[in-house]
Amino acid sequence: MQGKTYNVKALAEAGIITAFTVIIVLINIYIPILSIVINFIIPIPITILYIRQNYKVTLISVAASGIFIAMLYNPISALASILLIGLTGMTLGYCIKNKKEFGNTIIFVAISFALGIIFYLFIYTMLINKGGIYGFVNEMLAGLKQSMELSKDMYKRTGMSSSEAAVIEEIFRVFTPEYIMKLIPAMVVILAFILSYLNYMVTLVILKKLRYEVKEIKPIGQWYMNTRIGTLVGLILVIGMLLDRKNIVIGEYLANSSGTILQFVLLLDGIALITYYLIDKYKMSKKIAALIIIFTAMSRLSLFYTIIGFIDMIFDFRKLDPYRKLKK
Numbered sequence: 001m002q003g004k005t006y007n008v009k010a011l012a013e014a015g016i017i018t019a020f021t022v023i024i025v026l027i028n029i030y031i032p033i034l035s036i037v038i039n040f041i042i043p044i045p046i047t048i049l050y051i052r053q054n055y056k057v058t059l060i061s062v063a064a065s066g067i068f069i070a071m072l073y074n075p076i077s078a079l080a081s082i083l084l085i086g087l088t089g090m091t092l093g094y095c096i097k098n099k100k101e102f103g104n105t106i107i108f109v110a111i112s113f114a115l116g117i118i119f120y121l122f123i124y125t126m127l128i129n130k131g132g133i134y135g136f137v138n139e140m141l142a143g144l145k146q147s148m149e150l151s152k153d154m155y156k157r158t159g160m161s162s163s164e165a166a167v168i169e170e171i172f173r174v175f176t177p178e179y180i181m182k183l184i185p186a187m188v189v190i191l192a193f194i195l196s197y198l199n200y201m202v203t204l205v206i207l208k209k210l211r212y213e214v215k216e217i218k219p220i221g222q223w224y225m226n227t228r229i230g231t232l233v234g235l236i237l238v239i240g241m242l243l244d245r246k247n248i249v250i251g252e253y254l255a256n257s258s259g260t261i262l263q264f265v266l267l268l269d270g271i272a273l274i275t276y277y278l279i280d281k282y283k284m285s286k287k288i289a290a291l292i293i294i295f296t297a298m299s300r301l302s303l304f305y306t307i308i309g310f311i312d313m314i315f316d317f318r319k320l321d322p323y324r325k326l327k328k
Contacts, residue, residue: 010053014061017049021065022072025081029073044203046089051097051212055090062086080123084116088196092203102200102215109196110189117188133184138177186257190264221276224320225269225313233262263306266313270305271297273312 024042050058066082091112095105125136200217207214237258243251271293278289297305312318 010057011060013049013052014057014064017045018061018064018068020045021061021085022068025065025069025085026072029077041202042085043089043092043199044206046086047093047096047203048207048210050090050093051207055094058090058093059086062090076123076127080120084113084120087112087116088199092199096203096207096212096214099213099215102218105215106193106196106200109199110192113192113195113199114188117192134177134181137180137184141175141177141180182253182256183260184257185253186260186264189257189261219275220272221280222318222320223268223272224316224318225265225309227313227316227321230262230265230313233258233265237262266306266309267297267302269309269312270307271309273308273317274305276318 021042024045028042046058046062049061062082062085065086066078069078069082088109092105092109094100095108100108121133121136125133197217204214204217236254240251240254240256240258244255245251275289275293278284278292279286296302
């Protein structure tokens with residue numbers, strides 16, 4: 001009797017989560033202006049269901065959500081969207097339920113986001129847009145150039161000089177479809193980590209209100225670049241550069257993407273190190289420290305943070321890398 005009650009309760013919760021997921025996805029489709037916020041919320045019902053029940057019940061809910069979205073909107077879009085939502089939600093639910101550390105959770109969720117984004121792009125460019133990935137990038141750049149022209153006209157009316165306008169044009173001239181194509185792997189990886197962090201942050205707030213135990217987000221001052229990851233990305237960069245010298249196409253993709261990822265991660269490490277010293281060592285106000293970091297990181301001083309991040313990866317000033325501790 002208890003098993004029957006449990007099954008009824010589980011199916012009832014799965015039904016509620018399915019309905020909620022379908023409603024949120026349809027709002028996201030028909031009201032695109034809300035998509036920036038909703039994209040971080042959609043996987044949360046799936047995450048909660050996984051924590052409360054198990055992967056079997058959650059899979060049923062994900063599959064049912066996909067079927068309903070396919071019936072109400074578009075089968076191909078439903079497949080792409082629900083895979084991204086389901087994979088991310090279930091991965092985060094698994095990590096929280098099994099009390100994984102914050103860093104490991106972010107990595108696992110980022111991987112699920114990356115896989116979901118790749119599948120979504122494949123479905124969109126091959127079956128919906130039908131112009132392929134190159135056509136998708138070209139279309140996106142055409143929209144950006146149109147926006148740039150409008151912005152340039154507006155700035156000219158406010159007194160922008162012709163030399164300043166020429167600098168902006170030169171920057172946009174670099175972003176050709178070929179150049180963007182070579183950066184897509186890096187963009188997917190970076191976007192996946194950003195989305196996983198934001199998703200975790202929103203989920204943490206909601207689960208706390210529901211009185212679930214969730215690992216706290218590590219303060220920025222405790223973020224660090226693992227030497228093994230840094231070495232791996234650096235090795236891929238070197239391999240890419242060697243292949244590029246031999247005019248092997250994949251070499252340019254590896255070199256550009258791994259170089260971009262390495263710069264991004266070292267930049268974060270540098271920001272984390274400076275944040276640690278400003279707040280933890282010199283006891284500066286968090287608001288003042290945040291303003292200093294934001295303004296300097298968005299200026300030419302961003303290179304300074306990247307260099308600092310590289311030095312920190314080598315010397316581990318904060319003694320946070322567990323791999324170094326094991327070696328000792």
